[in-house]
Amino acid sequence: MRFTSHTTSADGITERDFVHDGVPGVLWTPAHDPAGLVLSAHGGGQHKRAPGVLGRAHRCAAAGLAVVTLDSPGHGDRARTADDDRFATEIRTRTTAGQDAGALVAEYNALQAARAIPEWRSVLDALPATSDRVGFWGVSMGSAIGIPLVAAEPRVRAAVLGLIGATDALVRAAAAITVPVRFLLQWDDRLIPRGAGLVLFDAFATRHKSLHANPGGHGDVPEHELAAAVTFLAG
Amino acid sequence: MRFTSHTTSADGITERDFVHDGVPGVLWTPAHDPAGLVLSAHGGGQHKRAPGVLGRAHRCAAAGLAVVTLDSPGHGDRARTADDDRFATEIRTRTTAGQDAGALVAEYNALQAARAIPEWRSVLDALPATSDRVGFWGVSMGSAIGIPLVAAEPRVRAAVLGLIGATDALVRAAAAITVPVRFLLQWDDRLIPRGAGLVLFDAFATRHKSLHANPGGHGDVPEHELAAAVTFLAG
Numbered sequence: 001m002r003f004t005s006h007t008t009s010a011d012g013i014t015e016r017d018f019v020h021d022g023v024p025g026v027l028w029t030p031a032h033d034p035a036g037l038v039l040s041a042h043g044g045g046q047h048k049r050a051p052g053v054l055g056r057a058h059r060c061a062a063a064g065l066a067v068v069t070l071d072s073p074g075h076g077d078r079a080r081t082a083d084d085d086r087f088a089t090e091i092r093t094r095t096t097a098g099q100d101a102g103a104l105v106a107e108y109n110a111l112q113a114a115r116a117i118p119e120w121r122s123v124l125d126a127l128p129a130t131s132d133r134v135g136f137w138g139v140s141m142g143s144a145i146g147i148p149l150v151a152a153e154p155r156v157r158a159a160v161l162g163l164i165g166a167t168d169a170l171v172r173a174a175a176a177i178t179v180p181v182r183f184l185l186q187w188d189d190r191l192i193p194r195g196a197g198l199v200l201f202d203a204f205a206t207r208h209k210s211l212h213a214n215p216g217g218h219g220d221v222p223e224h225e226l227a228a229a230v231t232f233l234a235g
Numbered sequence: 236m237r238f239t240s241h242t243t244s245a246d247g248i249t250e251r252d253f254v255h256d257g258v259p260g261v262l263w264t265p266a267h268d269p270a271g272l273v274l275s276a277h278g279g280g281q282h283k284r285a286p287g288v289l290g291r292a293h294r295c296a297a298a299g300l301a302v303v304t305l306d307s308p309g310h311g312d313r314a315r316t317a318d319d320d321r322f323a324t325e326i327r328t329r330t331t332a333g334q335d336a337g338a339l340v341a342e343y344n345a346l347q348a349a350r351a352i353p354e355w356r357s358v359l360d361a362l363p364a365t366s367d368r369v370g371f372w373g374v375s376m377g378s379a380i381g382i383p384l385v386a387a388e389p390r391v392r393a394a395v396l397g398l399i400g401a402t403d404a405l406v407r408a409a410a411a412i413t414v415p416v417r418f419l420l421q422w423d424d425r426l427i428p429r430g431a432g433l434v435l436f437d438a439f440a441t442r443h444k445s446l447h448a449n450p451g452g453h454g455d456v457p458e459h460e461l462a463a464a465v466t467f468l469a470g
Binding site: 185187198201202207209210211212213214215216222224225228 | 420422433436437442444445446447448449450451457459460463
């Protein structure tokens with residue numbers, strides 16, 4: 001893990017850009033010894049410094065947690081493969097034509113997960129000091145990566161997931177998750193059918209799962225849920 | 236409102252039994268000026284000092300809120316009418332026989348609401364000092380009373396509801412509620428079909444509503460949701 005920049009803000013939060021095995025990321029650490037580490041995965045079309053990702057990092061760091069995020073494959077500062085371009089074009093074409101792009105998004109998400117999961121596990125290997133108390137936070141495409149990651153990675157002890165619907169692969173992964181899960185669902189989400197989100201929530205094996213549903217579209221998760229998610233991960 | 240007892244516990248919480256227009260109730264007040272008042276309605280077959288009602292009162296009072304509860308019609312220290320006895324017998328008979336008692340429970344709940352709502356409004360009139368910031372907390376039969384009460388009573392500014400399914404009357408009342416609502420649903424509730432709870436959540440007019448669903452049966456609402464409900468009402 002090669003750090004390329006280092007800044008400390010007035011509230012004592014240190015922010016460091018890094019590159020690890022060719023993957024660019026950011027590590028935020030709070031003013032004092034972190035109480036844990038949050039793996040924060042961005043959504044589709046976003047990147048490691050998207051506004052929602054930055055806001056989440058600062059909330060977590062203010063609560064005493066370190067946060068690490070990566071540019072997902074084909075996102076942010078990373079090269080796009082022919083597959084990335086093909087999916088992006090086809091998803092855009094279907095959406096513009098008013099057609100359902102759900103199956104295509106699910107297929108792309110599965111490709112993302114296959115590429116991103118080894119990267120996240122490698123980053124976790126490289127951050128041993130904080131790896132005794134690790135949480136995951138990623139919704140939408142972040143959960144497409146996160147659900148199989150959390151299922152496979154015993155170091156992750158709690159996860160904030162959601163804004164995603166059931167696929168066979170995600171249901172199978174959810175059925176292997178036994179750590180506490182907070183699952184966010186947007187009641188009027190036009191990208192994720194409500195029933196598909198409910199089916200996926202149902203699939204998690206853990207008894208410590210809560211579904212938190214709120215009105216509004218895919219991007220409208222209310223402030224109070226973001227604050228409560230930090231409390232959940234810090235608790 | 237005639238107070239009949241007065242005790243103060245070590246943590247400064249004062250508990251007073253009262254009778255108001257023939258209805259017995261309890262008022263808890265915190266050590267300092269209350270930040271608001273919570274109307275706490277118990278569930279079917281319970282009463283004003285049932286363990287869950289006491290626990291809720293102490294949580295709220297510890298958070299600086301006054302709490303008032305009443306014995307519901309036909310419950311606790313109150314006389315049972317012929318209707319109360321008839322419903323109790325028929326619901327028990329059907330349940331024992333493994334038959335669905337849902338329609339009968341809904342009918343009884345509607346009768347409860349018709350009797351209890353004027354009582355709650357009268358108690359609110361009698362407690363003017365704290366009525367500028369009033370919340371409601373009642374699930375199951377407590378929500379059968381609470382949903383039409385909150386719809387009719389502009390002094391109630393926020394409500395914790397749930398563990399109940401849609402009926403025509405409840406959907407109509409929910410569609411008139413515009414204050415913030417926290418709606419609790421138990422994912423494996425054998426008394427309330429999951430879909431009926433989701434339909435009722437959908438019906439609330441307010442944009443400030445959150446569905447919090449957790450694994451387990453009707454009586455298994457987890458501790459963390461009770462704590463979060465207090466924060467919601469105190470917030």
